Amino acid sequence: MRMSVIGCGYLGAVHAAAMASLGHDVTGIDVDEDKIAALIAGKAPFFEPRLPEMLEEGLASGHLRFSSRMADAAGADVHFLAVGTPQIPGGHAADLRYVDAAIDALLPHLRRGDVVAGKSTVPVGTAGRLAPLIAASGATLVWNPEFLREGWAVHDTLTPDRLVVGAEQGGDGTRAVATLREAYAAAVDAGTPFLVTDLATAELVKGASNAFLATKISFINAMAEIAEASEADITLLADALGLDSRIGRRYLGAGIGFGGGCLPKDIRAFAARADELGRGEAVGFLREVDMINLRRRDRAVRLVVDALGGLVFGRRIAVLGAAFKPFSDDIRDSPALDVAVRLRGLGADVVVTDPAAIDNAVAAHPQLGYARERDDALRDADAVVIVTEWDEYRRELSPEHAGGLVRGRIVIDGRNCLDAAAWRAAGWQYHGMGRR
Structure with a gap:
């Protein structure tokens, strides 16, 4: 099947490469020419396990192409919409300007019978607003929300735990659902549930899922x-x-x-x-x-301050982690960098390390100190704060090894990922987040 993927960020680049790996002919489209140039060269513009290998294989096979021209999406049977929907600056609502711009640019290239499959996370009612515009071109809109976890995006695309497709009932909607079922045939044949809903329900599924996870x-x-x-x-x-x-x-x-x-x-x-x-x-x-979520960052900073007897100014603090989660270089709203910035604001000499996100962190927060190697960050530190649960910290860092580098034996376990008893037995002042 011929496909286009509009938007080649975290969602779109992975989706394009994964669909190509299944044998579909895929063209990824993005307005960012630097990003497209990197993808054409087989270079992932962000860290995601397995993506570089998949890009290389897709480009070599000829099943995967990238372009900055929307006209190159013409002729695809399915157009996946995967552009970002950030918050409106200064507000909480979703900014739909990229969704609207992508649809406006795509409309002249649609044919009768084409399917536009929205994957972007949008407020409920967005698909209902866009559907008539797309129908006027002879194409059909469905909504096919994504449920990817950064660090596991390739796995979640190829072996999803469910596929949801929202469409209007009957006629073109039924045909469009059949097209999506064919596009995902490998997953469906492997037993992945394929749930068909109306447009509004499909939009709500993603928002409701994230709301539930955040609540938990x-x-x-x-x-x-x-x-x-x-x-x-x-x-x-x-x-x-x-x-x-x-x-x-x-x-x-x-x-x-x-x-x-x-x-x-x-x-x-x-x-x-x-x-x-x-x-x-x-x-x-x-x-x-x-509010509860943001308050936890305050608590982590307070644990550091209290552990140092309230004397933070000039103290060297190693912050292990910059990405918001392991197996990613994404620093957007990263608790690790938020804690590091707050400690720096109290006058601490903060040194941040991370296996994948250092370059992004330096660009966003140049005022912080950085070390590319974990041990360089630990050396002569008065306290250590573990904020991103990389294996390099959770499994591979021992109190004995750290003890040979860290000046003050204080560890703040921001993820409750260490063996508290072992660290305390080795003479460390261990502080977990609600953990004894």
């Missing part, structure tokens, strides 16, 4: 505050809760909270859209979810 994370972090005040252990509490099949253990990892370019902006946009629909009270709890 903030719930356990709220419990961490109670555990800390009562001298309980949040990790053991989460283990006990997770054994309840109605709850489950995933996303009950208490710590410094979530960040990135999806969950924070998506829950805010979801609440903003609810306000526009006159139902803001139904999701009022999401504002508290957001």
Whole structure:
């Protein structure tokens, strides 16, 4: 099947490469000519495991191409819309200018029978507004939300846990759904559930999923505050809760909270859209979810200050992590960099390290100190703060090794990912986030 993917960021570049790996002929389109030049050269413009190999294979096979010209999307049977929807500057609602611009540019190149499949995360009602414009060209709009995890995006594209396609009932809508089912035949044949909904429900699925995940994370972090005040252990509490099949253990990892370019902006946009629909009270709890999440960063900074006896100025603090999560170089709304900046503002000599995100961090926060190697960051530090749960920190860093480098034996475990007993037995002052 011939496909185009409009927008080659985190979502689009992975989607284009993955579809090409399945044998489809795919053209990725983006207005950023530098990004397109990198992709044509087989270079991923961001860190994502397995993507470079997939790009190389797709380009070599001829199934994958990239262009900055929308005209090169002409002739595709399916056009996947994968542009970004950031927050409006100074507000919480989603900025749809890139979605609208992409549709306007695509319309002259659509043919009767073409399918436009929206993958971008948009406020409910967006597809209903765009559908008549696309129908006037003879094409059909469906909404096919993405559920990718950065660091696992290739896996989640090729082996998704579900496929959702929103379409109008009957006629062109039914034919468009059949086209998407064919596009995803490999996953469907492997048993992936294929759920067909109306347009509005498909849009809501993504927002509701992220709202639920954010709520679950903030719930356990709220419990961490109670555990800390009562001298309980949040990790053991989460283990006990997770054994309840109605709850489950995933996303009950208490710590410094979530960040990135999806969950924070998506829950805010979801609440903003609810306000526009006159139902803001139904999701009022999401504002508290957001507040709990941000409060965890305050708590991490306070743990550092208290551990250093309130004397932070001039103290060397190693911050392990810059990306908002492991297996990514994405620093958008990164808790790690937020904590580092706050400590720097208190006069600390902060040194940040990260296996993948240093270049992005330096560009965004040049006032911070950086070390490309973990041990260089640890050397002569008065305190260590683990904020991104990379394997290099969670599994490979021992108290004995760190003890030979760190001046002050203080570790703040912002992800509750270390063996607290082992670090304490080695003579370290260990502080978890609600953990004994």
